[in-house]
Amino acid sequence: MEPLHPKLRNELKRAHPGLTDEDIDRYEELLSRRFALDPEENADEINKLDLERIELMRQKMPRYKEISQVFSSKISRKKRGPKTRIKIKPPEKR
Amino acid sequence: MASTKGLVQRLTLSEELSSGCFFIGPSPYSTELLFIMMKPSDSVLLRRQKESMINLLIKAQRADYNVTAYHDQNSAEVDWVALGDFDISPIGLAIHNDFYSISGYGIPDNVEIVFDSTNLTITVQPDIVRPHWVFVAELPNAIPVGRNMVSLQAPGWSSDAVPIDVHAGPPATVRVLYSGSPRTNPYTVAFVANPAIESAAGGTFSADPVLTQRTDFHDAVNYCLRTMLTETEDLLRQNNLDTHIRFVTIFDSTLTANNNNSLAQELNPNLMLTRRDRLRPFLARYFEVADMVMVLHGSTTHDRATAWYTTDNANMPGTAYTYDGVNRLHGHIPEIPGSAAIPISVDQTGHTALHEFCHGASDFNNGRIWDLYHDGPSGGFDVNKKFRANNTDPIPNNFANYNGTNYNSDQNRNGIGYPIAWESYHPALIDPTRPNLMDNYWQAFDTPLRCRLDQLTYDLLSDRLRAKIFR
Numbered sequence: 001m002e003p004l005h006p007k008l009r010n011e012l013k014r015a016h017p018g019l020t021d022e023d024i025d026r027y028e029e030l031l032s033r034r035f036a037l038d039p040e041e042n043a044d045e046i047n048k049l050d051l052e053r054i055e056l057m058r059q060k061m062p063r064y065k066e067i068s069q070v071f072s073s074k075i076s077r078k079k080r081g082p083k084t085r086i087k088i089k090p091p092e093k094r
Numbered sequence: 095m096a097s098t099k100g101l102v103q104r105l106t107l108s109e110e111l112s113s114g115c116f117f118i119g120p121s122p123y124s125t126e127l128l129f130i131m132m133k134p135s136d137s138v139l140l141r142r143q144k145e146s147m148i149n150l151l152i153k154a155q156r157a158d159y160n161v162t163a164y165h166d167q168n169s170a171e172v173d174w175v176a177l178g179d180f181d182i183s184p185i186g187l188a189i190h191n192d193f194y195s196i197s198g199y200g201i202p203d204n205v206e207i208v209f210d211s212t213n214l215t216i217t218v219q220p221d222i223v224r225p226h227w228v229f230v231a232e233l234p235n236a237i238p239v240g241r242n243m244v245s246l247q248a249p250g251w252s253s254d255a256v257p258i259d260v261h262a263g264p265p266a267t268v269r270v271l272y273s274g275s276p277r278t279n280p281y282t283v284a285f286v287a288n289p290a291i292e293s294a295a296g297g298t299f300s301a302d303p304v305l306t307q308r309t310d311f312h313d314a315v316n317y318c319l320r321t322m323l324t325e326t327e328d329l330l331r332q333n334n335l336d337t338h339i340r341f342v343t344i345f346d347s348t349l350t351a352n353n354n355n356s357l358a359q360e361l362n363p364n365l366m367l368t369r370r371d372r373l374r375p376f377l378a379r380y381f382e383v384a385d386m387v388m389v390l391h392g393s394t395t396h397d398r399a400t401a402w403y404t405t406d407n408a409n410m411p412g413t414a415y416t417y418d419g420v421n422r423l424h425g426h427i428p429e430i431p432g433s434a435a436i437p438i439s440v441d442q443t444g445h446t447a448l449h450e451f452c453h454g455a456s457d458f459n460n461g462r463i464w465d466l467y468h469d470g471p472s473g474g475f476d477v478n479k480k481f482r483a484n485n486t487d488p489i490p491n492n493f494a495n496y497n498g499t500n501y502n503s504d505q506n507r508n509g510i511g512y513p514i515a516w517e518s519y520h521p522a523l524i525d526p527t528r529p530n531l532m533d534n535y536w537q538a539f540d541t542p543l544r545c546r547l548d549q550l551t552y553d554l555l556s557d558r559l560r561a562k563i564f565r
């Protein structure tokens with residue numbers, strides 16, 4: 001899973017007074033752990049992790065979705081320019 | 095035996111191809127006239143051979159391929175024909191706005207692709223250059239449709255010029271970018287445009303916007319390949335390992351949004367998962383089998399990338415290894431391929447594609463390459479994370495023993511530092527000045543794209559990839 005960008009972490013804390021790094025780390029751990037479980041064999045355990053994570057989000061960072069979307073809408077534009085360039089010149093002697 | 099080399103400049107055929115005259119030479123004004131003629135005394139085998147030679151010369155003329163015709167010193171009758179060799183090989187059709195790649199050997203970093211047609215010479219700087227391969231994410235539509243001679247050129251170096259036909263479109267549904275080792279079952283990485291997204295609640299499907307954003311799909315594939323093959327971490331290109339890896343793309347804009355076509359599911363609030371059980375049957379429709387599937391999607395609401403580990407087929411052969419004295423296996427064949435869900439809007443300043451690839455390329459049951467940016471265990475066998483009994487205990491010098499070699503621990507979680515409360519610790523880094531690629535690479539002091547793996551993960555994953563590549 002893609003790690004949380006430190007700037008997004010800061011924005012989450014700014015938007016949720018009282019939110020601690022430990023809360024965010026716990027959220028990240030719960031999220032990450034679900035990807036260590038085989039979804040075909042561990043659906044119940046994944047569900048349990050998701051419920052705990054969603055409850056943590058609801059209590060500690062209810063604006064998570066909004067904040068993360070604003071963040072990614074800014075950050076995802078940082079694409080590299082195309083490297084392809086074209087030179088057109090007269091044909092060489094044929 | 096004499097030989098005449100060049101293009102088939104002109105040919106004349108008799109009815110029913112019983113004979114043919116061929117003007118072969120480097121230019122229309124410098125040719126030798128040679129012929130092939132069926133004789134009543136020819137055996138059936140010899141007649142077939144002559145027919146084949148005539149067909150080959152007809153095709154060589156149409157394709158502008160050089161031929162070598164062998165004949166007796168004192169005769170113009172052709173005994174046998176060989177097609178000329180090229181030192182590069184264009185891969186697939188040249189189609190405007192589609193991927194385009196050329197394989198070769200000893201290709202210099204500063205090479206350019208030159209398209210030479212009747213009226214124009216167009217030079218294209220490739221997006222990716224490897225010693226065996228050049229890649230363009232979108233073939234410029236300034237290249238004239240029709241016959242072009244394509245070559246690779248750099249100062250002091252050039253390849254042969256190969257005749258190709260450039261097409262205006264449409265881009266291909268399935269595109270082999272590089273064919274990898276000539277094997278029946280090459281290690282394959284597939285980049286798939288996800289046709290449909292399953293809702294977080296499950297059971298409802300919507301069309302994935304990526305299917306209407308082909309240019310962005312190409313850009314995202316280009317980004318993935320760049321992070322995997324050209325940045326500081328050389329996992330996939332060490333000792334030219336990537337010469338053995340097959341890369342293929344699938345973009346099928348005709349598919350409707352339904353359960354069978356959906357390869358990704360939302361996970362609230364902002365993540366996308368691959369539907370790993372759907373990947374194999376989906377690829378099979380296109381006669382493809384992959385070890386790793388990068389599912390590229392167009393969601394802008396669920397754009398945090400994720401991965402699922404591979405599930406290797408335990409009933410198929412593998413390569414044995416030991417980890418801390420325990421016998422384990424690098425499985426050769428996946429039962430379920432590794433996979434990652436990557437948004438086409440992915441932040442291209444980071445290592446997200448390679449980070450997710452490393453997760454996905456490891457195995458659920460025989461060694462997971464785990465996230466290092468939190469303190470938790472995965473619950474299974476993690477290659478790259480261990481735990482102290484207490485956070486006050488010293489971090490052991492030795493992290494693990496892999497195949498008889500001891501690997502040290504990373505004492506300082508260099509570039510970031512372990513939080514005081516953490517009990518977990520990691521293997522020693524290859525580059526101790528930057529975060530581990532499996533840690534929070536966004537915290538690199540300069541650019542996340544310079545982050546590398548730890549030595550243990552690098553060695554184990556390298557061995558695992560080799561075990562699969564050379565299966």
